[in-house]
Amino acid sequence: MAADPGTERSNEITFTLGPEHGSQSPATAAASRDESPLAGLRVVVADHDIGLRRRTAELLREYGALEVVETDDRERFRTVLRTRPRAESGWHVALWDRELESDPGGLAEFLNACRHEFPGTAFVLTTDEVSTTAAVAALRGRASEIVTRRASGAELAETVLRAFRDRQQDREEVRADRKPFRMLVVGAHPDDAEIGAGGTIHRRVQAGWEVTVLTMSHGAVGGDPDERVAEAHEAVNSLGATLVLEDLPDGGIPDNVETVRRIERVVQRVRPDVVLVHSENDTHQDHRAVYRATVSAARGVERFACYQSPSATVDFAPNRFAGLRETDLEAKLTSIHTHGSQAKTRAYLRDDLLRATARYWSRFTREYYAEPLELLRVSGLVWQENSDE
């Protein structure tokens, strides 16, 4: 995705996203090969004694390590760790000799600083003997493991592998916590979501969000029903989102518990972080019914906002403005064109009007286009007013 500066404004709808999922380390598969348990691993060995250092490095290579670099110096240790970009998953394990830093406080501080700077690397403290003091030092420095400097090859390999795996598991747990944001956009008829929030859907999908569109009816009577269903899917897919299509009666969407249940089912499945729906300030009875049902069905969702439909009344009072780029607006227009039969006949779906509307709302943002939203509710801590993806 291209860099996208300057969208922060207090009245825009902005969120942060977790980072891209990191590249998987090579050693997971290799770990199961008994003859070379360290296959694929890159290890840094720091030891003040050249003989022991050589021995350790040789043992690591013997057990399959892909790359081993030796050092006996604090600065060089960090320099080596910096040589490999994290994109290549960096150094997997670094062994640090306790003797290299005699002051226990300094040792803990140094190891903590390393851990912070190189979060992908597992640190192992090496020591003459595994005593309580040494164990405490490892603990304070948050080293993954501790091992004697004269350990056998098997013991050394086992320790290094365990440290690597623990670190990798920690990292995966952190990543699992940073799932992409999920947005659910609910509309009464095919094309409602695209008209009200098509640009926002496109932009959020581009930023890595998972977006689901829930359309409550197959749309106006007339035309080939199968063709309309196909168009509905194609239009939503063209924005990068997924369509869930319900079949409540167009023009008579009931304002009752059945409608609530149908939306609830999708909310439970999608578990959205944000829900967008029609505004209550709308002259179309279907839009109001879907708005009301969604308020009930999405009561547990942290962020809830309403988009503008062509049938919105003058009471529609937006307080958030989702900035759009030219590409987002183009994608919106394309998706609306996909509803071929509708777009040709309805004056409110003309490109010039859609473009002018988006252009008008941009006056509340620093972008060229925008879609307006009535933000009804924000709860929880994830909303970030001043940062964009």
Ligand SMILES: [Zn+2]
């Ligand atoms: Zn509609």
